[in-house]
Amino acid sequence: MSDNTEWQDFEKLIVVRRLREVIGKWFHIQINFTDAKGFLRGVPEGKFFNPLNPISQAITNDDKGFGDCVAEARKTTVDTMGAKSPRTYRCKSGFSAVSVPIKVGSRYLGCVFGDGFILKESEAEQKSRIENYIGRLLPKQEKELKAKIAEIPVLNEKEVGYLTELITIVVDEMVSMQKSVSDQSHKVNQLSAELGTRFGFANMVGKSSAMQGLYSLxxxxxxxxxxxxxxxxxxxxxxxxxxxLHYNSKRKKSKFITVNCGAFNENLLESELFGHVKGAFTGAAKDKVGLFEAADGGTLxxxxxxxxxxxxxxxxxxxxxEGTFTPVGSTQVKKANVRVLAATNKNLEKMVQEGTFREDMFYRLNVINLVVPSLKDRKEDIPLLINHFLERYAKNSNKPVKVVNKDCMTRLMDHEWPGNVRELENEVERxxxxxxxxxxxxxxxxxxxIQEKTNTQYPGLRVHGRLKDALEQLEKQLIREGLERTGWNKSRLAKELGISRAGLIMKVEKYALEKRKIS
Ligand SMILES: Nc1ncnc2c1ncn2[C@@H]1O[C@H](COP(=O)(O)OP(=O)(O)OP(=O)(O)O)[C@@H](O)[C@H]1O
Ligand SMILES: [Mg+2]
Incomplete structure (x- = not known):
């Protein structure tokens, strides 16, 4: 059990929220989570935990009775922890409950349970037991109690099966979220450790083979x-x-100076790079040291x-x-020990052919050539970069690190990123x-x-209206096509879609995609 499981995050999962609603509406049961020690999670400790149940409502006004029931739930859920699969059990108070363990790998995180109902087959017996048990706790409310007992949901075997299946879907969703969170942080940690020790490229993220090749160069x-x-x-x-290159070189203690060659006109660039003497041109009021000189011992x-x-x-x-230059307006030749690095997004070789870039200059610069790959050619780096930017945003804004949900991540991965890492960086910040x-x-x-791009991949999909409707339409289309393609093999399709089989079954029902209905 990881003590840092973020239980409140589970509450934000759409599937969890939606199934809570569905289970509440159909069975009048609120599903709850407990951790590995049986403590209720997702609701404040000791608080009302089944607001939909008529008896819970009565008990909440009575501290003693409520305490007993919470303790009971805790004990039974602890018992469930040892269970490998869902189980139905009976509380001391006479209620039935279904609980499903949450297991990530071999670790038990806790369980999800729905309680406060009665089984059809033992209805009379359970009702009298509840009456006795709760009646003892709340002797003053005898009359109201009878009316409340009549309202307790009674489930037949099929309905209990359905409830169990729905709770299992909730658990599957929680497990897959927990897995992806730990996978992501594991990946990021591993990567930072690797890069940190190997190159000290603290700010560079990218584990793709293209980037690995670049790092070793x-x-x-x-x-x-x-x-x-x-x-x-x-x-x-x-x-x-x-x-x-600079901060991993022996020059790292000297300056790294950047000059944007495109930002100056020719005269200004010359004076910027080589400096000038007083009076060299209008406005040159005093001598100015150029960047070559300023970078002496370092990198330009x-x-x-x-x-x-x-x-x-x-x-x-x-x-x-030659390592020599002359400041503008001067006759004095100066020398500087500077390593020159240059960058461009232009094709200099082509410019040489076209006569717009000097051939000798090209060969002089191009002694060693490093090519930084475009993001679309190393899509596997996208999740890592996203995490990197999320962490940086959290650090800078002093807020907890956010997570990108699966659907959003898929769309980010599908985008072509013409603006590469900078565009991705801006998008994540936004x-x-x-x-x-x-x-x-x-x-x-x-x-x-990014939204539009994804939509054009699915012609015929609505591109207006509520996002939720459009997403559902896309989901329906994907499942429908998938069912036909796999010959209604739900296990295979669920695997392909990255959802649980139970989750797929629920969606197939929701969209009325059973074989007989669509063929
Ligand atoms: N591998 C990476 N890991 C983390 N951040 C990155 C990575 N590559 C680029 N960035 C970030 O993306 C942004 C753009 O990077 P940079 O300015 O180095 O790109 P560039 O190729 O020089 O861009 P331009 O073509 O606009 O000059 C920067 O904010 C940088 O920190
Ligand atoms: Mg740049």
Missing amino acids: VERVCDSDTTVLINGANGTGKELIAKA FLDEVGDTSMSMQVKLLRVLQ LCVLAGDDKEITSDFLSGR
């Missing part, structure tokens, strides 16, 4: 002084790679290097080849803000472009 070249050209689409993490990162003009490239080439204090992030808050 980074590891191999970080300590040399060679120029590195980093290629990759927008927002793939080029700057992060440049920083990893030429970002968006594809945006430098041809003449600027000549000047850059000189520094790269989701966190929109979810407010909710711990679970659902797909309701996803940006329009």
